[in-house]
Amino acid sequence: MDQVFKQTTSAALKSRYDYCAGCGHGIAVRLVAEVIDELGLRGQTVGILGVGCYSTNPVTFNFDCQFALHGRAPAMATAVKRLLPDRLVFTMQGDGDLAAIGTTEIVHAATRGERFTVLMLNNANFGETGGHMAPTTVIGQRTPSTPNGRDPEIHGYPTRITEMLALLDGAKYVARVALDKPANIMRAKAAIKKAFEIQLSGQGFTMVEVLTACPSGWRLTPVESLKWMSEVQMKTYPIGELKVAAS
Amino acid sequence: MNCNRAIVEAAIQAGCRFFTGYPFTPATECLEQASHRLPAAGGVYLQAEAEVSAINMLMGAAIAGFRCMTATSGAGFALMQEGVSHMAGIAEVPCVIVNVMRGGPGFGNLAPTQSDYRMATRGGGPGDYRCLVFGPATVQEAADLTKLAFALADRYRTPAIILSDQMLAETTEAFDLGDPLPEEPVEKWWATTGCKGREPIYMGRPGKNYGPEAEYLSGNLTLNLIGLARAGRDPDTFEAHMLRLAEKYHRIEAEEVRVETLYLDDAELAVVAFGTSARLIRPAIERARSEGLRVGLIRPITLWPFPSRLIADAAERVRDVLVVEMSMGQMVDDVRLAVNGRTPVHLFSTLGGVVPRPETVGREIRQILGLVTADSRA
Ligand code: SF4
Numbered sequence: 001m002d003q004v005f006k007q008t009t010s011a012a013l014k015s016r017y018d019y020c021a022g023c024g025h026g027i028a029v030r031l032v033a034e035v036i037d038e039l040g041l042r043g044q045t046v047g048i049l050g051v052g053c054y055s056t057n058p059v060t061f062n063f064d065c066q067f068a069l070h071g072r073a074p075a076m077a078t079a080v081k082r083l084l085p086d087r088l089v090f091t092m093q094g095d096g097d098l099a100a101i102g103t104t105e106i107v108h109a110a111t112r113g114e115r116f117t118v119l120m121l122n123n124a125n126f127g128e129t130g131g132h133m134a135p136t137t138v139i140g141q142r143t144p145s146t147p148n149g150r151d152p153e154i155h156g157y158p159t160r161i162t163e164m165l166a167l168l169d170g171a172k173y174v175a176r177v178a179l180d181k182p183a184n185i186m187r188a189k190a191a192i193k194k195a196f197e198i199q200l201s202g203q204g205f206t207m208v209e210v211l212t213a214c215p216s217g218w219r220l221t222p223v224e225s226l227k228w229m230s231e232v233q234m235k236t237y238p239i240g241e242l243k244v245a246a247s
Numbered sequence: 248m249n250c251n252r253a254i255v256e257a258a259i260q261a262g263c264r265f266f267t268g269y270p271f272t273p274a275t276e277c278l279e280q281a282s283h284r285l286p287a288a289g290g291v292y293l294q295a296e297a298e299v300s301a302i303n304m305l306m307g308a309a310i311a312g313f314r315c316m317t318a319t320s321g322a323g324f325a326l327m328q329e330g331v332s333h334m335a336g337i338a339e340v341p342c343v344i345v346n347v348m349r350g351g352p353g354f355g356n357l358a359p360t361q362s363d364y365r366m367a368t369r370g371g372g373p374g375d376y377r378c379l380v381f382g383p384a385t386v387q388e389a390a391d392l393t394k395l396a397f398a399l400a401d402r403y404r405t406p407a408i409i410l411s412d413q414m415l416a417e418t419t420e421a422f423d424l425g426d427p428l429p430e431e432p433v434e435k436w437w438a439t440t441g442c443k444g445r446e447p448i449y450m451g452r453p454g455k456n457y458g459p460e461a462e463y464l465s466g467n468l469t470l471n472l473i474g475l476a477r478a479g480r481d482p483d484t485f486e487a488h489m490l491r492l493a494e495k496y497h498r499i500e501a502e503e504v505r506v507e508t509l510y511l512d513d514a515e516l517a518v519v520a521f522g523t524s525a526r527l528i529r530p531a532i533e534r535a536r537s538e539g540l541r542v543g544l545i546r547p548i549t550l551w552p553f554p555s556r557l558i559a560d561a562a563e564r565v566r567d568v569l570v571v572e573m574s575m576g577q578m579v580d581d582v583r584l585a586v587n588g589r590t591p592v593h594l595f596s597t598l599g600g601v602v603p604r605p606e607t608v609g610r611e612i613r614q615i616l617g618l619v620t621a622d623s624r625a
Contacts, residue, residue: 042442043441043442043443043444044441044443045441045442046311046439046440046441048307061447062447063441063442063447064439064440064441064442064447064448064449065439065447065448065449065450066306066307066310066311066439066449066450066451067338067449067450067451068303068306068451069303069306069329069330069333072299072300072303072306072330075295075299075300075301075303075304075306075307076303076304076306076307076310077307078293078304078307079265079267079291079293079304079305079306079307079308079311079315080307080308080310080311080439082265082291082293083264083265083291083308083311083313084311084440084441087440087441104296104297104299104300105296105299105300105303108295108296108300
């Protein structure tokens, strides 16, 4: 019988699995691991993990990882990639981590054209703290810190940081993907692989924003969450490639 | 060559291969020197967009196993404190940070002070942690201590801080770079360079241990709030981490104190000063001695670990202790703790960039010894 599914080598369940039911982080971790396996680069990879549920749970990535302070992963990745230019270096950051406290680091890393890949998991809230408003929270979205829904008059507008970064000369590949249905998940994997390949070819800064479901933060069931992602979240954050520089 | 540049030369000789920083007077010459000398030595120099980024770049370099340095001053050093705390207390990685003290508080002025003593020795970042802190008094000593700082930072897996000041930084004097320190190579088994041929390493979270079997704290507050967290927040794991850290700090306190003394054996008055203030008041001590006054000097070279034992012993024999500092009195707290009430501790402080002068300190010395009265102009 043909084997159609197996554990990845680059991600392995160690002792326990702490993501909520329906959380998109597990899928994102799995996709990254599959790509690294396919590229055969597990032994040369350094992941830099920001602060969020994806990093506070027991480590599932089965390769070297550094843990960054909130928002600072691009600064650490900058040093690592410059000192070890032949390694595959990526950051995994949440939308709160990257688009709020970490805006300085991400903008300047992209400006300098640092040759690592940024994977931003956008679940439109601070999942780890309890679902509070993030820069990416969409208009009308209710969170513990926007109990009546996000109101642009009071809370400002959602931040489309990926579009902003795509404008910078140092950025060579910028895409947004969503983990809402199998076809999009396969597209997400292709985008991550493309970003890694462009990194390895030494062209410059690469980034993939990944829309991930956060049923606990959104106060929805896992099934409702996927629907909300395609019907509401994707209106503010349309998916697709935002920038593909000619190589 | 001035002290800022000498420190960078010593760092390169000690094997520093990564330098990052943000221009901040009076530390900027360190960046200038590093910007061409590091690449020539096969290293990486990178100007950061802010001190917060600089310290986190340093953390990335350190966790990847490279000897690395940054240089800054007062307010820039303040911005780095979260990163310093994390490197010292959580990731436990070596690096060397030069803080060229200028006037504070806030952005202060550009003149020399010693008013970051507390921030360096106590830490301005969160939680319980310590850093090695060195207070050089001359360019030669700054070069020597830079080399030592790299060696000890590696040995103890902890940040080391060189506490310079504007006056020392811009002092140009001859120095001998000398040979590299004889060092036993420290194996950096924890360096995250890719796991080829070994188990993966995870660096930068507190845990029972590092490596594949590491157990980390779960911080998933949402899961905790909705009652789904399993063995999540395990205080025992973090307590074990902190106890190990405390044990390391006790070892450093027992083994790494460095201090210079002068005329202390028969002294009635012990003057305690470090760095530039110690250098500037030496003539006052020499002059007092030449006049037959029994005055001695205690010059802490390591500010943490602090030479508390030596000061406590001296306090058994002297009648008075005088602390001279270019601050409102920061090191004086450590001296008072060491003296522990055995003798009176006096403070002579200069503020706002004013430096202590031998004449005024000499008058203070004679006053304490009862040779002149407070209002005498003698
Ligand atoms: S809180 Fe949200 S992001 Fe965090 S584990 Fe739960 S579903 Fe995932």
